[in-house]
Amino acid sequence: MGEEVKGEFEPRIIGFTCNWCTYAAADLAGTARMKYPPNIRLIRQMCSGRVDPLFVLKVFLRGADGVFIGGCHPGECHYMTGNLSARRRYSMMKKLLESVGIDPKRLRMEWISASEGIKFSDTVKEFTAQIKGLGPGPFRHIETEGKEQK
Amino acid sequence: MVKGDMYLAQASDEEILKQGESGGAVTALLKFALDSGVVDAVLGVKKRDGNNRYDAVLDLITDPEKVIDCAGSLHCVSLNIARNVKEYLGGAKQMKIAVLCKPCDARAIIEIAKRKQINRDNLLLIGLNCTGTLPPVVAKEMLISEYEVDPNEVVMEDIEGGELIVTLADGTKIAKDLLELEKKGYGRRDNCRRCNVSIPTLADIACGKWGVKEGEKKTFTEVCSDKGAEFIDNAIKTGVIKVEPPGEDAIEERKRKDREAIELSNKCEAEDLKELREISLDDRLAYWLHMFDRCIKCFSCRDACPICYCKKCFLEPDRGYVKGGEVPPDRMFHLTRLAHDGDSCVNCGQCQDACPAEIPLTRLYLMLNIKLSPMFDYVSGMDVEQKPPLIAAKDEEASIDDIDIFLVKGEAGEVVPQQ
Numbered sequence: 001m002g003e004e005v006k007g008e009f010e011p012r013i014i015g016f017t018c019n020w021c022t023y024a025a026a027d028l029a030g031t032a033r034m035k036y037p038p039n040i041r042l043i044r045q046m047c048s049g050r051v052d053p054l055f056v057l058k059v060f061l062r063g064a065d066g067v068f069i070g071g072c073h074p075g076e077c078h079y080m081t082g083n084l085s086a087r088r089r090y091s092m093m094k095k096l097l098e099s100v101g102i103d104p105k106r107l108r109m110e111w112i113s114a115s116e117g118i119k120f121s122d123t124v125k126e127f128t129a130q131i132k133g134l135g136p137g138p139f140r141h142i143e144t145e146g147k148e149q150k
Numbered sequence: 151m152v153k154g155d156m157y158l159a160q161a162s163d164e165e166i167l168k169q170g171e172s173g174g175a176v177t178a179l180l181k182f183a184l185d186s187g188v189v190d191a192v193l194g195v196k197k198r199d200g201n202n203r204y205d206a207v208l209d210l211i212t213d214p215e216k217v218i219d220c221a222g223s224l225h226c227v228s229l230n231i232a233r234n235v236k237e238y239l240g241g242a243k244q245m246k247i248a249v250l251c252k253p254c255d256a257r258a259i260i261e262i263a264k265r266k267q268i269n270r271d272n273l274l275l276i277g278l279n280c281t282g283t284l285p286p287v288v289a290k291e292m293l294i295s296e297y298e299v300d301p302n303e304v305v306m307e308d309i310e311g312g313e314l315i316v317t318l319a320d321g322t323k324i325a326k327d328l329l330e331l332e333k334k335g336y337g338r339r340d341n342c343r344r345c346n347v348s349i350p351t352l353a354d355i356a357c358g359k360w361g362v363k364e365g366e367k368k369t370f371t372e373v374c375s376d377k378g379a380e381f382i383d384n385a386i387k388t389g390v391i392k393v394e395p396p397g398e399d400a401i402e403e404r405k406r407k408d409r410e411a412i413e414l415s416n417k418c419e420a421e422d423l424k425e426l427r428e429i430s431l432d433d434r435l436a437y438w439l440h441m442f443d444r445c446i447k448c449f450s451c452r453d454a455c456p457i458c459y460c461k462k463c464f465l466e467p468d469r470g471y472v473k474g475g476e477v478p479p480d481r482m483f484h485l486t487r488l489a490h491d492g493d494s495c496v497n498c499g500q501c502q503d504a505c506p507a508e509i510p511l512t513r514l515y516l517m518l519n520i521k522l523s524p525m526f527d528y529v530s531g532m533d534v535e536q537k538p539p540l541i542a543a544k545d546e547e548a549s550i551d552d553i554d555i556f557l558v559k560g561e562a563g564e565v566v567p568q569q
């Protein structure tokens with residue numbers, strides 16, 4: 001993962017994005033040269049419904065400062081209800097994080113269609129600023145698989 | 151009889167009436183269920199060796215004459231009835247079983263049935279009202295140090311009006327304030343303090359002592375399903391139980407006691423979770439990580455959990471989340487279980503009872519479950535037709551754009567699991 005710029009905290013955000021919408025929107029934002037912070041690393045999924053809550057947990061435990069999930073708008077999922085299940089899981093995860101003591105604001109989900117490049121870049125800007133405000137995630141000091149180092 | 155009917159019932163058989171905790175109706179009904187072939191077996195709870203009430207065992211009974219061995223209520227118990235039905239009785243897929251169940255047992259059975267690992271159709275759920283069970287070893291200690299009695303002299307326990315009342319062989323009754331005992335680390339199992347379903351109306355019939363006049367040997371029985379109604383009708387026809395309608399006052403009294411039990415559990419819940427709810431997120435995380443790091447990875451919590459449903463468990467090393475051979479395990483161990491079971495947890499307390507590291511697991515699960523319940527209009531284990539919330543997305547949700555719809559609903563209020 002990227003090196004920190006001295007002095008300022010640079011969040012590491014993992015974005016699970018649906019191939020058919022948000023991932024394409026990110027692509028669009030890129031080709032249209034819309035600027036957005038480089039803090040987000042995208043992991044392409046075939047559907048937001050593929051984002052297992054365990055992915056989110058694992059990513060947090062391995063040091064991510066924020067997790068973003070992007071899916072097709074309701075009614076537009078290529079697999080009909082994948083995004084509806086994703087919304088339910090996301091809602092559960094918000095409460096799970098809160099229950100164990102991880103700030104739920106570190107998890108965010110949005111519907112971003114393939115044509116919404118601007119929404120994608122705005123969301124990433126906003127979310128990055130929010131995570132900057134929250135500071136490093138609770139497992140930030142973990143650098144490698146399962147090993148803790150300070 | 152129809153669903154919702156209530157009456158006071160009594161076993162016709164003298165011996166059963168004598169042995170029964172209340173009116174012996176439960177024992178009489180179970181015997182009838184075997185005699186008439188409604189079920190192939192009864193899963194009852196009895197004292198080990200017929201005399202050790204601190205070592206209750208499950209008994210799969212096929213001989214109608216043996217049902218009476220289970221008569222009476224055992225309070226110093228944390229038998230895992232649901233998990234036993236799933237694991238050791240093949241999920242009741244091959245035989246019809248009448249299962250004796252407290253509300254938590256019944257709710258756990260319903261949750262497993264939703265996941266097709268128990269066949270609900272083959273079960274006759276005989277529900278018993280419940281306001282708490284006690285951890286047996288600690289209970290014995292309590293009887294010696296607080297009640298100053300020989301545990302072997304005890305013939306009955308009862309929780310009533312905020313007191314734990316113990317009856318000795320010579321008829322002496324000793325009552326002590328339940329919450330005072332619990333302050334000293336005695337009393338009910340930790341989860342029972344916060345349990346808020348006392349009358350198992352989700353079973354086929356719900357039986358209890360509430361609503362029965364002091365000194366009378368009767369069982370207050372509520373019919374809770376069509377199956378229960380048909381069963382009771384036939385039992386009455388053959389004369390194995392005698393029934394009379396309860397008066398309005400009896401029904402009121404039962405309602406009042408149920409309400410009081412719920413108030414007490416809400417009070418305990420508020421007390422037990424207060425600190426965890428009030429501390430900062432960082433402190434809460436530090437608390438749970440500290441707890442998780444006590445774990446010796448014995449897998450007891452997983453093996454005890456009636457809801458744990460994966461055929462191939464995600465905690466095993468080959469699933470790629472929790473490495474093998476590491477103690478304490480990767481925190482994914484605990485968070486995976488929480489993610490898989492939190493929405494459906496019935497607060498039965500089996501995980502915590504099983505945990506040698508004494509991690510207060512039920513507090514974590516309950517804290518999450520209480521949040522999820524209003525979000526998804528879901529009370530775990532109440533309705534076998536209601537799908538677990540994470541797989542229950544409805545087509546109409548496709549026309550709702552709001553990403554926070556469930557979170558907003560959750561803020562609006564908490565659901566009390568009462569029908």
Ligand SMILES: Cc1cc2nc3c(=O)[nH]c(=O)nc-3n(C[C@H](O)[C@H](O)[C@H](O)COP(=O)(O)OP(=O)(O)OC[C@H]3O[C@@H](n4cnc5c(N)ncnc54)[C@H](O)[C@@H]3O)c2cc1C
Nearest residue numbers: 170171172173174175176177194195222224279358359360
């Ligand atoms: C732990 C416990 C707490 C209870 N608390 C209340 C209460 O607060 N209010 C109320 O109205 N009623 C309560 N009851 C129900 C009451 O004690 C009687 O069981 C009920 O009235 C039926 O009486 P009976 O004479 O018809 O049952 P019996 O004919 O005596 O039959 C009792 C049956 O209960 C089963 N049983 C005994 N112990 C357990 C156990 N730990 N778990 C599962 N099954 C068991 C036995 O297998 C037996 O078949 C409680 C019961 C238990 C077991």
Ligand code: SF4
Nearest residue numbers: 254280281282342345
């Ligand atoms: S969890 Fe509730 S139903 Fe189960 S034993 Fe405790 S008080 Fe009874």
Ligand code: SF4
Nearest residue numbers: 445446448449451505
């Ligand atoms: S029962 Fe306790 S010690 Fe055993 S695996 Fe579960 S949490 Fe760890």
Ligand code: FES
Nearest residue numbers: 018047048077078
């Ligand atoms: S295909 Fe994009 S969310 Fe399902």
